[in-house]
Amino acid sequence: DAGVIQSPRHEVTEMGQEVTLRCKLISGHNSLFWYRQTMMRGLELLIYFNNNVPIDDSGMPEDRFSAKMPNASFSTLKIQPSEPRDSAVYFCASSLVSTEAFFGQGTRLTVV
Amino acid sequence: AQSVTQPDIHITVSEGASLELRCNYSYGATPYLFWYVQSPGQGLQLLLKYFSGDTLVQGIKGFEAEFKRSQSSFNLRKPSVHWSDAAEYFCAVTTGGGNKLTFGTGTQLKVEL
Numbered sequence: 160d161a162g163v164i165q166s167p168r169h170e171v172t173e174m175g176q177e178v179t180l181r182c183k184l185i186s187g188h189n190s191l192f193w194y195r196q197t198m199m200r201g202l203e204l205l206i207y208f209n210n211n212v213p214i215d216d217s218g219m220p221e222d223r224f225s226a227k228m229p230n231a232s233f234s235t236l237k238i239q240p241s242e243p244r245d246s247a248v249y250f251c252a253s254s255l256v257s258t259e260a261f262f263g264q265g266t267r268l269t270v271v
Numbered sequence: 272a273q274s275v276t277q278p279d280i281h282i283t284v285s286e287g288a289s290l291e292l293r294c295n296y297s298y299g300a301t302p303y304l305f306w307y308v309q310s311p312g313q314g315l316q317l318l319l320k321y322f323s324g325d326t327l328v329q330g331i332k333g334f335e336a337e338f339k340r341s342q343s344s345f346n347l348r349k350p351s352v353h354w355s356d357a358a359e360y361f362c363a364v365t366t367g368g369g370n371k372l373t374f375g376t377g378t379q380l381k382v383e384l
């Protein structure tokens with residue numbers, strides 16, 4: 160298996176634009192986590208899904224952020240409109256319930 | 272709610288010296304515990320995990336960790352550090368059953384040659 164695949168690896172966008180980050184889970188995994196990493200706040204859990212259902216989205220900073228799992232192997236994290244303070248590295252991770260999470264390489268987002 | 276504390280933000284050791292990174296968790300029942308390592312510009316890689324059983328667990332790259340319930344700790348150790356171990360190390364906890372994975376703030380390890 161190729162592991163968790165995130166795209167794009169780097170994204171530079173202008174403030175106010177919509178940004179969509181993508182994540183492909185490891186085949187057979189049924190839990191999906193979205194994290195944001197910054198120097199100031201470290202690793203923050205934004206949202207996680209079990210079996211395509213959002214379980215806890217309390218970490219989603221604002222209504223500008225939304226995440227979906229249209230199917231069991233794919234997820235998107237959308238920011239609309241984007242702001243400079245959204246600049247961070249966004250990671251997704253997948254796991255089988257109650258086992259270790261495997262991380263993607265991350266998407267470095269820069270909002271100018 | 273579960274939480275993880277890594278009290279050391281930065282640690283510097285000499286190559287060949289031993290290493291211990293501290294991790295304390297807060298959770299009422301037996302947690303599932305993990306250590307991850309992150310090299311610059313990379314994602315997080317699992318070093319080792321504890322679910323149950325033997326409280327001393329072995330991981331990759333010569334790392335080990337010991338679960339101590341009485342101290343709510345899961346410290347990471349390596350007897351002899353290599354320069355390539357320089358990275359950021361994260362302790363994480365989940366309560367299992369499909370619950371969220373919570374990370375500590377990380378410890379940045381620097382290795383002096």
